[in-house]
Amino acid sequence: MKNSRRSFLKKSGTGLAAAIVAPAILPSGTLFAASNNQKIKHVVLCIMGGGLRNSETVGKGQGNLMPNVFSTLKQQGTFFKGFTYANGPTGHYNAHTAILTGIYTKEDLNVKKNPDYPTLFEYYKKHSCNKQNAWWLSNILGPYPSLTHSSDWSYGKTFASKFHLPHEKFHPYSNDISNVLHACNIIEKHQPELLVVNMQDADIAHSNFTTYCQSIKNADAALNTLWNKIQNTPGMANNTVLITLPEHGRNEKGNGIVDANGFEGLDHTGDAASRELFCLMLGPDNVIQQNHTVENQSGESVDILPTIASLLGFYENIPSVYRKKMGKILDSAFV
Numbered sequence: 350m351k352n353s354r355r356s357f358l359k360k361s362g363t364g365l366a367a368a369i370v371a372p373a374i375l376p377s378g379t380l381f382a383a384s385n386n387q388k389i390k391h392v393v394l395c396i397m398g399g400g401l402r403n404s405e406t407v408g409k410g411q412g413n414l415m416p417n418v419f420s421t422l423k424q425q426g427t428f429f430k431g432f433t434y435a436n437g438p439t440g441h442y443n444a445h446t447a448i449l450t451g452i453y454t455k456e457d458l459n460v461k462k463n464p465d466y467p468t469l470f471e472y473y474k475k476h477s478c479n480k481q482n483a484w485w486l487s488n489i490l491g492p493y494p495s496l497t498h499s500s501d502w503s504y505g506k507t508f509a510s511k512f513h514l515p516h517e518k519f520h521p522y523s524n525d526i527s528n529v530l531h532a533c534n535i536i537e538k539h540q541p542e543l544l545v546v547n548m549q550d551a552d553i554a555h556s557n558f559t560t561y562c563q564s565i566k567n568a569d570a571a572l573n574t575l576w577n578k579i580q581n582t583p584g585m586a587n588n589t590v591l592i593t594l595p596e597h598g599r600n601e602k603g604n605g606i607v608d609a610n611g612f613e614g615l616d617h618t619g620d621a622a623s624r625e626l627f628c629l630m631l632g633p634d635n636v637i638q639q640n641h642t643v644e645n646q647s648g649e650s651v652d653i654l655p656t657i658a659s660l661l662g663f664y665e666n667i668p669s670v671y672r673k674k675m676g677k678i679l680d681s682a683f684v
Contacts, residue, residue, distance in 0.1 A: 387662030389636050391589040393544045397568055399551030400617045402599035403625045414565040417573035424640045426631035427682035431646035434597045439623040444596035449496050451654030451675035464499045469654050470510030476666035479542045485510040487547035525550045529571040533578040540584040558612035590632035590660055598623045630682045651676030
């Protein structure tokens with residue numbers, strides 16, 4: 350494992366930088382002074398799309414599939430064991446929208462529909478000091494390109510994020526690991542103030558439980574690589590908070606689709622298990638509490654946006670009409 354991780358880190362270095370094409374809106378190397386309310390210079394949000402069931406992650410029902418998350422990484426921040434996706438359909442559009450707008454939605458699935466409320470990217474570009482150094486990195490499957498901006502008339506396209514689709518897969522790596530390798534190159538080249546990365550290989554759980562478990566292991570390795578890249582990048586080391594969580598969980602009972610090893614597939618249709626999550630927040634010890642676990646249910650998907658806005662110093666600039674609809678700031682993670 351150590352050798353593979355070392356090779357993985359090496360692959361994520363400058364040799365892949367040429368594969369990244371920067372959005373035209375991003376002035377490379379532009380730096381802005383932090384506001385008085387800004388707690389940290391950089392935030393990276395990694396959404397584990399596709400959905401992970403707590404039984405295989407926090408519960409370790411198939412052994413420890415996330416050895417980095419639950420050992421070395423967990424010691425470098427605050428772990429919310431009782432996170433939840435409390436309201437709305439447990440689908441990819443709804444779950445991502447809750448995270449990226451801070452507000453639950455009951456909209457039916459429409460992958461081409463922009464959210465009704467402003468996204469994290471819009472708030473950042475309208476209200477932060479920097480306004481430009483933001484990235485949204487994901488594969489194109491599903492609703493993800495529609496989340497660059499909302500249909501809200503006072504925000505919308507003017508404050509949209511550029512949707513960045515990795516244009517090549519780094520073989521022999523999975524899609525999730527390839528996404529993170531692209532993210533590592535963005536970090537190296539641009540030191541983004543706000544970077545949102547999506548992973549979604551776990552959605553294979555519908556039809557292949559065994560491969561789903563492997564995707565969890567891949568996500569764990571990818572998160573470890575992402576954090577190591579942050580900590581070894583001048584300008585971002587010791588000045589970045591990394592937040593990661595699954596978009597939603599998965600059903601407690603199988604769906605009857607049996608894989609080659611006799612395990613049933615898992616859907617996400619709204620039972621209690623499909624709403625159970627965890628959240629890990631990593632950062633320097635002067636900002637984020639270290640080796641701290643919040644055991645009780647104390648956080649929700651809609652808390653991510655206000656927390657990031659607080660970290661980057663623009664939460665109070667968001668109009669109260671929006672803030673009143675959002676979740677809360679996860680200040681129990683702060684020093």
